[in-house]
Amino acid sequence: MKNKIQTLKLEIRDTKYDEFENSIFFKLLQYLYRLLKIVFSKTFILLLLSATLTSCQSEEKIKLEQYYIGGKEIYEQNCANCHQKDGKGLQNLYPPIAGSDFLKNKDKVIWLIKNGSKDTISVNGKTFSQPMPANIHLQNLDIAEVVTYIYNEWKVDNKITEVSEVEKVLNKN
Template sequence: MSILPSLLAVLACVCFVSCQSEEEIKRERYITEGILVYKGNCANCHQTKGQGLAALYPPIAKSDYLVNKNKVICLIRYGQQGKIRVNGKQYNRPMPAHPQLSDLEIAEVVTYIYNQWGGEKKVTDVKSVAPVLEQCRTELSNATMK
């Protein structure tokens, strides 16, 4: 039995990975981890394909709500109560907060969501997510003090 086909397959994989930029490798890593975060925390309501659940939970796929990424980042960490309008349709189910998710996990799931359904082809890096989460925390603290 020849080892040549296996060797060629390994060589092809090595060449493919080595031809990718560091940014592309990072994006793929964030997306892969983001899928796991999404399946564990979001898919139950928003469904695996992001289509939402009837009139109960809004879609993420093809959602006009994705236009404000900072708001989405805050929503993932801190949740939301009350009415929300997505693609012209009103929803009124609370979205639970996910304080157990690290800043990195939020960056990963946001990268996945925006690459899968938001038309992006880039990383939403943890370095950009952390200050947004801090601003949200400050705004929420100020709002509760009033």
């Protein structure tokens, strides 16, 4: 019975197809198909793996990026007019933030951003007497973001200034 079925199959098959199936071109197409199948499956796996790894940022890293971006916007709206976008200050009128020794005391920076100052200030051995306006409209989160931006942008540290840290400083007095 098995032989009869095979014989029937062979009789039914088109001889042109047999010739094509045995041709070098057909074998090359089959090889190419298998090769592409392997390459694309490996490429897909690599893409999926890299997408997974890059999207798995820690919550801390995501929060730092959010604070940095929010802080940059606040800085550009409220601080850059005097301290400039590059943080280098304005000649002898307004002190630099970039490279400033004043940044060594984060509590003073937080206090100054919120409350301003009419006093003379010394930055990097240079005296500045222009008053700094208070930013009473800024919320504690805004201040935390702008301090995070300042400290990360000008390489003082690379961490988040938490809202609780701002609250602690501002509630001292």
